Amino acid sequence: MKLNAFETIAIGMEYLRRLGKEVVEAIDYADFIVSRILGAMLNEAVRCVVDGNKPEEIDRAMKICTNFPMGPLELIDLAGVDIVLHGLETMEKDFGDRYHPAPLLLQMVRAGHLGRKIGKGFYDYP
Numbered sequence: 001m002k003l004n005a006f007e008t009i010a011i012g013m014e015y016l017r018r019l020g021k022e023v024v025e026a027i028d029y030a031d032f033i034v035s036r037i038l039g040a041m042l043n044e045a046v047r048c049v050v051d052g053n054k055p056e057e058i059d060r061a062m063k064i065c066t067n068f069p070m071g072p073l074e075l076i077d078l079a080g081v082d083i084v085l086h087g088l089e090t091m092e093k094d095f096g097d098r099y100h101p102a103p104l105l106l107q108m109v110r111a112g113h114l115g116r117k118i119g120k121g122f123y124d125y126p
Contacts (some may be wrong), residue, residue, distance in 0.1 A: 006066045013025075023076060024088055029094065030090050030091050030093075030094040030095070031087060031090065031091055035073055035087060036080055038075075039084070039087050039088055039091055039099060040099065042072050042075065042076055042084055042088075043088055043099065043102055043105075044072055044099060045058050045062070045071075045072035045076070046073070046076070046101075046102035046104050046105055047102045048121075049073070049104060049122070050102060050104050051069060053090075053114070055071075055073045055122040055123065056123075058072065059071020059072065059073050059074050073121075073122040074121060074122075074123070074125075076115060076121065077115035077116050077121035077122055077123055077125075078115065078116055079115070079119050080114050080115050080116075081105060081109055081113060081115050082109045082114050083116045084105065085101050085105045085109055087104060088100070088101040088105070089101060108121065
């Protein structure tokens with residue numbers, strides 16, 4: 001029995017629901033919904049650092065004003081500066097200049113400041 005794409009998706013979504021997962025439908029493009037929106041926000045947070053804002057103040061403001069559990073720069077450090085840079089470069093190819101990575105991200109990757117996994121990113125980790 002050969003299934004078409006719509007049947008395959010329906011079966012997959014039903015399986016995820018049975019596992020207790022919340023299912024969200026998304027059009028197939030680079031980084032889907034959450035990463036696409038998040039990438040733009042993370043990149044803008046990096047630009048705020050370039051503009052002279054302290055990372056801890058940016059993160060504190062976002063936690064207070066948006067009720068996020070962690071700030072965008074803390075999240076970049078957690079995910080990995082190199083991973084965020086790669087995601088933005090991918091989205092830039094698909095969506096254009098609005099996803100052009102802040103130059104500071106490339107500088108940090110070149111310097112080896114990749115975030116928590118190596119102990120240094122926007123913050124220092126023991």
